[in-house]
Amino acid sequence: MSYIPLLPGPHPGPAAERRDAARNRERLLTAARELIAECGVEALTMDGLAERAGVGKGTVFRRFGSRTGLMMTLLSDSEAAFQAGFMFGAPPLGPGATALERLVAFGAARIAYVLEHGDLVRAAESTDQDRHEVPAALLSQRHVELLLRAGGMDADPGLMAMALTATLDPERLLHAVRIRGVAPERLTATWRELVTRVIGRP
Protein backbone atom coordinates (compact mmCIF):
# COMPACT_ATOMS: atom_id res chain seq x y z
CA MET A 1 0.00 0.00 0.00
CA SER A 2 2.82 2.43 0.83
CA TYR A 3 4.58 4.29 -1.96
CA ILE A 4 8.27 3.47 -2.21
CA PRO A 5 10.16 5.59 -4.77
CA LEU A 6 12.70 3.46 -6.60
CA LEU A 7 14.71 6.38 -7.93
CA PRO A 8 14.78 10.01 -6.92
CA GLY A 9 12.88 11.84 -9.63
CA PRO A 10 12.82 15.46 -10.60
CA HIS A 11 9.07 15.55 -10.13
CA PRO A 12 7.91 16.80 -6.70
CA GLY A 13 4.64 14.89 -6.98
CA PRO A 14 5.26 11.61 -5.07
CA ALA A 15 6.25 13.21 -1.76
CA ALA A 16 3.21 15.46 -1.80
CA GLU A 17 1.01 12.50 -2.72
CA ARG A 18 2.50 10.54 0.16
CA ARG A 19 1.75 13.35 2.59
CA ASP A 20 -1.80 13.56 1.26
CA ALA A 21 -2.26 9.81 1.64
CA ALA A 22 -0.95 9.88 5.22
CA ARG A 23 -3.28 12.75 6.08
CA ASN A 24 -6.24 10.95 4.49
CA ARG A 25 -5.41 7.79 6.43
CA GLU A 26 -5.24 9.63 9.74
CA ARG A 27 -8.52 11.43 8.98
CA LEU A 28 -10.22 8.13 8.26
CA LEU A 29 -8.86 6.47 11.41
CA THR A 30 -9.91 9.43 13.55
CA ALA A 31 -13.40 9.34 12.02
CA ALA A 32 -13.59 5.59 12.65
CA ARG A 33 -12.57 6.01 16.31
CA GLU A 34 -15.20 8.73 16.76
CA LEU A 35 -17.91 6.57 15.24
CA ILE A 36 -16.95 3.64 17.49
CA ALA A 37 -16.96 5.87 20.57
CA GLU A 38 -20.43 7.11 19.65
CA CYS A 39 -22.23 4.00 18.44
CA GLY A 40 -20.04 0.97 19.14
CA VAL A 41 -18.05 -1.25 16.80
CA GLU A 42 -21.03 -3.14 15.42
CA ALA A 43 -22.49 0.06 13.96
CA LEU A 44 -19.31 0.99 12.10
CA THR A 45 -19.74 0.43 8.36
CA MET A 46 -17.51 1.33 5.42
CA ASP A 47 -20.36 3.51 4.09
CA GLY A 48 -20.80 5.31 7.39
CA LEU A 49 -17.06 5.90 7.64
CA ALA A 50 -16.84 7.30 4.12
CA GLU A 51 -19.70 9.66 4.83
CA ARG A 52 -18.27 10.80 8.16
CA ALA A 53 -14.84 11.43 6.69
CA GLY A 54 -16.25 13.10 3.60
CA VAL A 55 -14.61 10.75 1.10
CA GLY A 56 -15.89 8.24 -1.42
CA LYS A 57 -16.58 4.65 -0.37
CA GLY A 58 -13.97 3.51 -2.91
CA THR A 59 -11.29 5.46 -1.04
CA VAL A 60 -12.13 3.66 2.20
CA PHE A 61 -11.92 0.26 0.54
CA ARG A 62 -8.69 1.10 -1.29
CA ARG A 63 -7.15 2.20 1.97
CA PHE A 64 -8.18 -0.73 4.23
CA GLY A 65 -9.22 -3.51 1.87
CA SER A 66 -12.21 -4.55 3.97
CA ARG A 67 -14.00 -3.85 7.22
CA THR A 68 -11.74 -6.43 8.87
CA GLY A 69 -8.69 -4.63 7.50
CA LEU A 70 -9.98 -1.40 9.00
CA MET A 71 -10.43 -3.08 12.40
CA MET A 72 -6.92 -4.50 12.25
CA THR A 73 -5.47 -1.09 11.40
CA LEU A 74 -7.39 0.45 14.32
CA LEU A 75 -6.02 -2.22 16.62
CA SER A 76 -2.49 -2.32 15.26
CA ASP A 77 -0.99 0.16 17.73
CA SER A 78 -2.35 -1.64 20.78
CA GLU A 79 -1.64 -5.05 19.28
CA ALA A 80 1.96 -4.00 18.63
CA ALA A 81 2.27 -2.86 22.26
CA PHE A 82 0.82 -6.18 23.43
CA GLN A 83 3.24 -8.15 21.27
CA ALA A 84 6.21 -6.04 22.37
CA GLY A 85 5.17 -6.74 25.96
CA PHE A 86 5.43 -10.50 25.71
CA MET A 87 8.42 -10.55 23.40
CA PHE A 88 10.68 -7.81 24.76
CA GLY A 89 8.95 -6.40 27.85
CA ALA A 90 9.72 -6.69 31.54
CA PRO A 91 9.25 -10.02 33.36
CA PRO A 92 7.09 -11.90 34.17
CA LEU A 93 5.44 -11.19 30.77
CA GLY A 94 8.76 -10.68 29.00
CA PRO A 95 12.04 -12.61 29.20
CA GLY A 96 13.62 -13.13 32.62
CA ALA A 97 10.90 -15.14 34.37
CA THR A 98 10.30 -18.90 34.30
CA ALA A 99 8.29 -20.41 31.45
CA LEU A 100 5.34 -20.99 33.77
CA GLU A 101 5.43 -17.44 35.14
CA ARG A 102 5.55 -16.09 31.60
CA LEU A 103 2.67 -18.30 30.48
CA VAL A 104 0.54 -17.17 33.42
CA ALA A 105 1.38 -13.52 32.68
CA PHE A 106 0.67 -14.00 28.97
CA GLY A 107 -2.87 -15.24 29.60
CA ALA A 108 -3.56 -12.49 32.14
CA ALA A 109 -2.33 -9.84 29.70
CA ARG A 110 -4.32 -11.32 26.85
CA ILE A 111 -7.53 -11.47 28.89
CA ALA A 112 -7.07 -7.83 29.98
CA TYR A 113 -6.35 -6.82 26.37
CA VAL A 114 -9.46 -8.56 25.02
CA LEU A 115 -11.68 -7.10 27.74
CA GLU A 116 -10.28 -3.61 27.09
CA HIS A 117 -10.59 -3.67 23.31
CA GLY A 118 -13.61 -5.94 23.26
CA ASP A 119 -15.61 -5.84 20.06
CA LEU A 120 -12.75 -4.37 18.09
CA VAL A 121 -10.70 -7.54 18.65
CA ARG A 122 -13.67 -9.70 17.76
CA ALA A 123 -14.37 -7.73 14.58
CA ALA A 124 -10.72 -7.82 13.54
CA GLU A 125 -10.67 -11.61 13.92
CA SER A 126 -14.01 -12.36 12.31
CA THR A 127 -12.77 -13.35 8.89
CA ASP A 128 -14.09 -16.80 9.75
CA GLN A 129 -11.79 -19.48 8.45
CA ASP A 130 -8.81 -17.18 8.08
CA ARG A 131 -8.84 -15.88 11.61
CA HIS A 132 -6.54 -18.66 12.78
CA GLU A 133 -3.97 -17.57 10.23
CA VAL A 134 -3.70 -13.85 11.00
CA PRO A 135 -0.10 -13.03 11.98
CA ALA A 136 -1.07 -11.87 15.49
CA ALA A 137 -2.82 -15.19 16.26
CA LEU A 138 0.10 -17.20 14.88
CA LEU A 139 2.58 -15.15 16.87
CA SER A 140 0.65 -15.71 20.13
CA GLN A 141 0.42 -19.43 19.44
CA ARG A 142 4.10 -19.68 18.63
CA HIS A 143 4.95 -17.78 21.81
CA VAL A 144 2.89 -20.20 23.92
CA GLU A 145 4.50 -23.13 22.12
CA LEU A 146 8.02 -21.89 22.89
CA LEU A 147 7.11 -21.39 26.55
CA LEU A 148 5.63 -24.89 26.72
CA ARG A 149 8.85 -26.32 25.28
CA ALA A 150 10.93 -24.24 27.69
CA GLY A 151 8.73 -25.57 30.51
CA GLY A 152 9.51 -29.15 29.54
CA MET A 153 6.23 -30.00 27.80
CA ASP A 154 7.35 -32.36 25.07
CA ALA A 155 4.06 -33.97 23.91
CA ASP A 156 3.13 -32.13 20.69
CA PRO A 157 3.68 -28.62 22.10
CA GLY A 158 2.49 -26.99 18.86
CA LEU A 159 -0.96 -28.54 19.10
CA MET A 160 -1.08 -28.00 22.85
CA ALA A 161 -0.35 -24.31 22.23
CA MET A 162 -3.19 -24.23 19.70
CA ALA A 163 -5.54 -25.78 22.28
CA LEU A 164 -4.46 -23.44 25.08
CA THR A 165 -4.81 -20.30 22.97
CA ALA A 166 -8.31 -21.47 21.97
CA THR A 167 -9.31 -20.95 25.61
CA LEU A 168 -8.39 -17.27 25.17
CA ASP A 169 -10.70 -16.82 22.17
CA PRO A 170 -12.02 -13.22 22.37
CA GLU A 171 -15.61 -14.20 21.62
CA ARG A 172 -15.57 -16.77 24.43
CA LEU A 173 -14.01 -14.38 26.95
CA LEU A 174 -16.43 -11.58 26.07
CA HIS A 175 -19.37 -13.97 26.26
CA ALA A 176 -18.31 -15.20 29.70
CA VAL A 177 -17.99 -11.68 31.11
CA ARG A 178 -20.90 -9.99 29.37
CA ILE A 179 -23.54 -12.69 29.13
CA ARG A 180 -22.68 -14.99 32.01
CA GLY A 181 -21.37 -12.25 34.31
CA VAL A 182 -18.10 -14.06 35.06
CA ALA A 183 -15.61 -11.82 36.92
CA PRO A 184 -12.42 -11.26 34.85
CA GLU A 185 -10.31 -12.42 37.81
CA ARG A 186 -11.92 -15.85 37.58
CA LEU A 187 -10.92 -16.10 33.91
CA THR A 188 -7.34 -15.21 34.82
CA ALA A 189 -7.34 -17.68 37.72
CA THR A 190 -8.66 -20.48 35.48
CA TRP A 191 -5.94 -19.78 32.91
CA ARG A 192 -3.29 -19.87 35.66
CA GLU A 193 -4.70 -23.16 36.96
CA LEU A 194 -4.81 -24.62 33.45
CA VAL A 195 -1.24 -23.80 32.42
CA THR A 196 0.12 -24.70 35.85
CA ARG A 197 -1.42 -28.14 35.55
CA VAL A 198 -0.27 -28.54 31.94
CA ILE A 199 3.36 -27.65 32.64
CA GLY A 200 3.29 -29.41 35.99
CA ARG A 201 3.44 -27.83 39.41
CA PRO A 202 6.93 -26.68 40.45
Next chain:
Amino acid sequence: MSYIPLLPGPHPGPAAERRDAARNRERLLTAARELIAECGVEALTMDGLAERAGVGKGTVFRRFGSRTGLMMTLLSDSEAAFQAGFMFGAPPLGPGATALERLVAFGAARIAYVLEHGDLVRAAESTDQDRHEVPAALLSQRHVELLLRAGGMDADPGLMAMALTATLDPERLLHAVRIRGVAPERLTATWRELVTRVIGRP
Protein backbone atom coordinates in the same frame (compact mmCIF):
# COMPACT_ATOMS: atom_id res chain seq x y z
CA MET B 1 -44.00 -26.17 16.63
CA SER B 2 -45.72 -29.51 17.12
CA TYR B 3 -49.48 -29.67 17.42
CA ILE B 4 -50.70 -31.04 20.73
CA PRO B 5 -54.49 -31.61 20.91
CA LEU B 6 -55.82 -30.65 24.33
CA LEU B 7 -59.13 -32.47 23.96
CA PRO B 8 -60.25 -35.17 21.55
CA GLY B 9 -62.51 -33.38 19.05
CA PRO B 10 -65.09 -34.68 16.64
CA HIS B 11 -63.38 -32.93 13.73
CA PRO B 12 -60.98 -35.15 11.76
CA GLY B 13 -58.96 -32.11 10.57
CA PRO B 14 -56.09 -31.87 13.08
CA ALA B 15 -54.80 -35.40 12.60
CA ALA B 16 -54.75 -35.01 8.83
CA GLU B 17 -53.07 -31.62 9.19
CA ARG B 18 -50.49 -33.19 11.45
CA ARG B 19 -49.75 -35.90 8.93
CA ASP B 20 -49.42 -33.27 6.20
CA ALA B 21 -47.06 -31.21 8.34
CA ALA B 22 -44.91 -34.26 9.12
CA ARG B 23 -44.75 -35.18 5.42
CA ASN B 24 -43.81 -31.61 4.50
CA ARG B 25 -41.13 -31.56 7.11
CA GLU B 26 -39.61 -34.84 5.89
CA ARG B 27 -39.76 -33.64 2.29
CA LEU B 28 -37.90 -30.46 3.23
CA LEU B 29 -35.25 -32.34 5.20
CA THR B 30 -34.72 -34.82 2.38
CA ALA B 31 -34.37 -31.97 -0.12
CA ALA B 32 -31.89 -30.23 2.21
CA ARG B 33 -29.78 -33.39 2.54
CA GLU B 34 -29.74 -33.81 -1.23
CA LEU B 35 -28.66 -30.22 -1.78
CA ILE B 36 -25.86 -30.60 0.78
CA ALA B 37 -24.69 -33.84 -0.82
CA GLU B 38 -24.60 -32.12 -4.22
CA CYS B 39 -23.15 -28.71 -3.45
CA GLY B 40 -21.98 -28.63 0.17
CA VAL B 41 -23.39 -26.91 3.23
CA GLU B 42 -22.21 -23.43 2.29
CA ALA B 43 -24.36 -23.45 -0.85
CA LEU B 44 -27.56 -24.37 0.98
CA THR B 45 -29.92 -21.39 1.15
CA MET B 46 -33.50 -21.10 2.34
CA ASP B 47 -34.46 -19.95 -1.18
CA GLY B 48 -32.73 -22.88 -2.82
CA LEU B 49 -34.36 -25.30 -0.42
CA ALA B 50 -37.85 -23.87 -1.03
CA GLU B 51 -37.34 -24.14 -4.77
CA ARG B 52 -36.01 -27.70 -4.59
CA ALA B 53 -38.87 -28.87 -2.35
CA GLY B 54 -41.48 -27.01 -4.40
CA VAL B 55 -42.83 -24.94 -1.50
CA GLY B 56 -42.88 -21.24 -0.73
CA LYS B 57 -39.97 -19.60 1.08
CA GLY B 58 -42.36 -18.66 3.91
CA THR B 59 -43.06 -22.34 4.56
CA VAL B 60 -39.35 -23.05 4.97
CA PHE B 61 -38.93 -20.18 7.44
CA ARG B 62 -42.08 -21.11 9.38
CA ARG B 63 -40.83 -24.66 9.69
CA PHE B 64 -37.21 -24.02 10.75
CA GLY B 65 -37.15 -20.39 11.88
CA SER B 66 -33.78 -19.66 10.25
CA ARG B 67 -30.94 -21.27 8.33
CA THR B 68 -29.32 -22.12 11.65
CA GLY B 69 -32.55 -23.76 12.81
CA LEU B 70 -32.56 -25.85 9.65
CA MET B 71 -28.95 -26.96 10.31
CA MET B 72 -29.78 -27.88 13.87
CA THR B 73 -32.77 -29.93 12.73
CA LEU B 74 -30.60 -31.72 10.19
CA LEU B 75 -28.09 -32.48 12.92
CA SER B 76 -30.54 -33.32 15.67
CA ASP B 77 -30.59 -37.08 15.10
CA SER B 78 -26.81 -37.41 15.20
CA GLU B 79 -26.49 -34.88 18.02
CA ALA B 80 -29.04 -36.89 20.03
CA ALA B 81 -27.05 -40.06 19.42
CA PHE B 82 -23.86 -38.29 20.50
CA GLN B 83 -25.51 -37.01 23.69
CA ALA B 84 -27.02 -40.39 24.48
CA GLY B 85 -23.55 -41.88 24.07
CA PHE B 86 -21.90 -39.79 26.76
CA MET B 87 -24.90 -39.76 29.10
CA PHE B 88 -26.23 -43.31 28.93
CA GLY B 89 -23.91 -45.24 26.61
CA ALA B 90 -21.33 -47.92 27.30
CA PRO B 91 -18.08 -47.07 29.09
CA PRO B 92 -15.60 -45.48 28.69
CA LEU B 93 -17.78 -42.77 27.10
CA GLY B 94 -20.78 -43.55 29.29
CA PRO B 95 -21.05 -44.31 33.02
CA GLY B 96 -18.90 -47.10 34.44
CA ALA B 97 -15.41 -45.78 33.70
CA THR B 98 -13.29 -43.35 35.74
CA ALA B 99 -13.81 -39.62 35.34
CA LEU B 100 -10.51 -39.32 33.46
CA GLU B 101 -11.32 -42.23 31.12
CA ARG B 102 -14.72 -40.69 30.41
CA LEU B 103 -13.20 -37.26 29.75
CA VAL B 104 -10.67 -38.75 27.34
CA ALA B 105 -13.44 -40.67 25.56
CA PHE B 106 -15.68 -37.61 25.44
CA GLY B 107 -13.07 -35.53 23.60
CA ALA B 108 -12.27 -38.35 21.20
CA ALA B 109 -15.98 -38.83 20.42
CA ARG B 110 -16.51 -35.10 19.99
CA ILE B 111 -13.53 -34.74 17.63
CA ALA B 112 -14.77 -37.70 15.55
CA TYR B 113 -18.29 -36.23 15.49
CA VAL B 114 -17.09 -32.80 14.35
CA LEU B 115 -14.86 -34.26 11.65
CA GLU B 116 -17.71 -36.47 10.40
CA HIS B 117 -20.39 -33.77 10.29
CA GLY B 118 -18.00 -30.95 9.51
CA ASP B 119 -19.59 -27.89 8.03
CA LEU B 120 -23.04 -28.81 9.27
CA VAL B 121 -21.85 -28.49 12.88
CA ARG B 122 -20.15 -25.21 12.10
CA ALA B 123 -23.24 -23.83 10.35
CA ALA B 124 -25.53 -24.93 13.18
CA GLU B 125 -23.34 -23.15 15.71
CA SER B 126 -22.72 -20.00 13.75
CA THR B 127 -25.29 -17.80 15.40
CA ASP B 128 -22.32 -15.81 16.65
CA GLN B 129 -22.90 -14.60 20.19
CA ASP B 130 -25.60 -17.13 20.97
CA ARG B 131 -23.63 -20.19 20.00
CA HIS B 132 -22.33 -20.64 23.54
CA GLU B 133 -25.89 -20.86 24.82
CA VAL B 134 -27.31 -23.56 22.54
CA PRO B 135 -28.54 -26.48 24.65
CA ALA B 136 -26.09 -28.96 23.09
CA ALA B 137 -23.09 -26.75 23.95
CA LEU B 138 -24.33 -26.21 27.50
CA LEU B 139 -24.93 -29.92 27.95
CA SER B 140 -21.41 -30.79 26.80
CA GLN B 141 -19.92 -28.18 29.09
CA ARG B 142 -21.96 -29.38 32.05
CA HIS B 143 -20.92 -32.96 31.34
CA VAL B 144 -17.23 -31.99 31.35
CA GLU B 145 -17.77 -30.00 34.56
CA LEU B 146 -19.32 -32.98 36.34
CA LEU B 147 -16.47 -35.23 35.25
CA LEU B 148 -13.90 -32.66 36.44
CA ARG B 149 -15.62 -32.56 39.84
CA ALA B 150 -15.78 -36.35 39.95
CA GLY B 151 -12.07 -36.39 39.10
CA GLY B 152 -11.29 -34.18 42.10
CA MET B 153 -10.76 -30.89 40.26
CA ASP B 154 -12.07 -28.35 42.73
CA ALA B 155 -10.74 -25.03 41.37
CA ASP B 156 -13.68 -23.43 39.53
CA PRO B 157 -14.65 -26.58 37.57
CA GLY B 158 -17.39 -24.70 35.70
CA LEU B 159 -14.95 -22.25 34.13
CA MET B 160 -12.37 -24.98 33.59
CA ALA B 161 -15.02 -26.95 31.69
CA MET B 162 -15.75 -23.87 29.59
CA ALA B 163 -12.03 -23.55 28.80
CA LEU B 164 -11.59 -27.24 27.96
CA THR B 165 -14.62 -27.38 25.67
CA ALA B 166 -13.27 -24.28 23.87
CA THR B 167 -10.39 -26.47 22.69
CA LEU B 168 -13.00 -28.68 20.93
CA ASP B 169 -14.49 -25.76 18.98
CA PRO B 170 -15.60 -27.17 15.59
CA GLU B 171 -14.14 -24.32 13.59
CA ARG B 172 -10.75 -24.78 15.26
CA LEU B 173 -10.75 -28.56 14.76
CA LEU B 174 -11.80 -28.29 11.12
CA HIS B 175 -9.20 -25.61 10.51
CA ALA B 176 -6.45 -27.76 12.02
CA VAL B 177 -7.33 -30.78 9.89
CA ARG B 178 -8.24 -29.07 6.63
CA ILE B 179 -5.93 -26.09 6.46
CA ARG B 180 -2.96 -27.18 8.53
CA GLY B 181 -3.18 -30.86 7.65
CA VAL B 182 -3.09 -32.05 11.27
CA ALA B 183 -3.89 -35.77 11.62
CA PRO B 184 -7.09 -36.33 13.67
CA GLU B 185 -5.19 -38.72 15.97
CA ARG B 186 -2.92 -35.86 17.03
CA LEU B 187 -5.97 -33.82 18.03
CA THR B 188 -7.27 -36.72 20.11
CA ALA B 189 -3.84 -37.29 21.66
CA THR B 190 -3.53 -33.61 22.60
CA TRP B 191 -6.98 -33.64 24.23
CA ARG B 192 -5.99 -36.77 26.20
CA GLU B 193 -2.74 -35.13 27.30
CA LEU B 194 -4.57 -31.95 28.28
CA VAL B 195 -7.29 -33.53 30.44
CA THR B 196 -4.84 -36.00 31.96
CA ARG B 197 -2.65 -33.13 33.08
CA VAL B 198 -5.63 -31.12 34.31
CA ILE B 199 -7.09 -33.92 36.42
CA GLY B 200 -3.67 -35.17 37.43
CA ARG B 201 -1.96 -38.34 36.37
CA PRO B 202 -3.28 -41.45 38.13
